[in-house]
Amino acid sequence: MKIATFNINGIKARIEALPAWLNTANPDLVCLQEIKSVDEAFPREVFEALGYQVETHGQKGFNGVAFMSKLPLSDIRRGLPGDGADEQSRWIEAVVDAGRPLRVCGLYLPNGNPAPGPKYDYKLAWMARMETRVRDLLAAEESFLCLGDCNVIPQAMDAARPEVWATDALYLPETRETYRRMLNLGLTDAVRARMPGPGVYTFWDYQAVAWERNHGIRIDHILCSPQVADRLDGVGIDKDVRGGDKPSDHVPVWVDIAA
């Protein structure tokens, strides 16, 4: 079973590149971030025609997450628990039925810049809520994945030029400590486990010819529960997508899970 994450940076802008990648990569399930669309305006027919069930959790203008799945989904939940006043669409969760149930959490962790400030406070509070959800799922001993744009550069080796990110919300010590504490509960970073760095990136800025100079960072992550880590058959980063026509600034990251 192939499960992927892809920050598409706008569904309207990616209406050609996303189907092209789906046809080539053929994932069973993909978690999308930054759909930048309300649910009613999402062009679901395009993807249903390719055999995908589409489940969106959008909002106007910014953010927004979604699932596209060729396998049946159940228990679909929208929104990260823990703050009823949070109106940002950054979390979607479902159980995918592939012989045995696997819970999939698609996430778009807040960017947090500028730091310090209210946006950084929101990032840290959001991470605390995510940790609570992860603790609950671990306690239940469920098979689950958390995957998406985590907006965290875990280590210096995950940036081509770490010095540039020294004061950035994606790399501040408190960001990395908070993220690491969550992983240390028992989650496996699938890409790091199978692709030891340095030089493994998932994002290249549109600015400053970052792609041409390979000035990338690794911020799109797939975190596996212990039960899923045992079934990890392969991981990949579809880096070539960044060099295609009208690319997103992120590329797809995927895992292959044994049946």
Added chain:
DNA sequence: ATGGTCGGTCTCCGA
């Protein structure tokens, strides 16, 4: 050399 690029949108804000 304090710039540069995208996407979505009440032409600036978020990344």
